[in-house]
Amino acid sequence: MNIDEIVRILRKEARNNNTPVVELIEERSHDAFKVLASTILSARTKDETTMNASRRLFESVKNPENLAELSLKQIEELIYPVGFYRNKAKFLKKLPLYLGNGVPDTMDELVKIPGVGRKTANIVLSIAFNKKVIAVDTHVHRITNRWGLAMTKTPLETEQALMKKLPEKYWNEINYLLVSFGQNTCTPISPKCSKCLIYNYCMRVGVKKHR
Numbered sequence: 109m110n111i112d113e114i115v116r117i118l119r120k121e122a123r124n125n126n127t128p129v130v131e132l133i134e135e136r137s138h139d140a141f142k143v144l145a146s147t148i149l150s151a152r153t154k155d156e157t158t159m160n161a162s163r164r165l166f167e168s169v170k171n172p173e174n175l176a177e178l179s180l181k182q183i184e185e186l187i188y189p190v191g192f193y194r195n196k197a198k199f200l201k202k203l204p205l206y207l208g209n210g211v212p213d214t215m216d217e218l219v220k221i222p223g224v225g226r227k228t229a230n231i232v233l234s235i236a237f238n239k240k241v242i243a244v245d246t247h248v249h250r251i252t253n254r255w256g257l258a259m260t261k262t263p264l265e266t267e268q269a270l271m272k273k274l275p276e277k278y279w280n281e282i283n284y285l286l287v288s289f290g291q292n293t294c295t296p297i298s299p300k301c302s303k304c305l306i307y308n309y310c311m312r313v314g315v316k317k318h319r
């Protein structure tokens with residue numbers, strides 16, 4: 109599998125698709141607090157909705173202290189209509205309690221924060237701290253299995269498989285490249301294989317229906 113060529117194609121696709129996730133990453137990439145808060149907002153939510161909610165939130169909230177000053181109701185109003193906004197507002201309300209020394213830069217510390225799982229932690233480590241990690245979400249898991257690269261059953265297994273098979277220089281960007289690709293081409297149901305530029309590199313494992 110020619111990973112260098114695949115990444116080159118994915119980068120071009122991401123630029124052409126102009127996917128909100130790319131814009132979102134560029135906007136928040138220098139502030140660990142913003143990366144963490146907006147990644148908490150992003151779970152089960154369209155990127156565009158996350159981006160708009162993040163912008164509204166960060167107009168009032170520049171740091172954990174600002175967040176602590178808001179009521180739960182105010183946070184809910186700022187982040188609505190992200191998915192599960194009531195739960196996420198509760199997570200954000202508790203966030204300042206965990207950030208006394210700033211946003212942690214280790215997996216062990218990050219996953220202690222309410223609303224932060226392994227995927228969110230890896231996104232924070234990757235984008236905010238530039239650590240060499242692979243954030244595996246549903247797109248990364250699905251697509252690398254369709255390629256025949258991962259051959260795994262769970263996102264955690266995929267993370268471990270990709271750490272062995274994917275050159276380290278691509279670890280940080282593979283998540284947003286595949287989120288963009290997964291939203292536009294290699295979609296969960298009926299991927300657009302007939303016009304996929306990666307077709308010749310893909311084993312299409314488990315793909316029964318495609319366009």
Ligand code: SF4
Nearest residue numbers: 294299301304307310
């Ligand atoms: S050929 Fe089909 S299954 Fe393979 S990456 Fe492209 S869209 Fe996805």
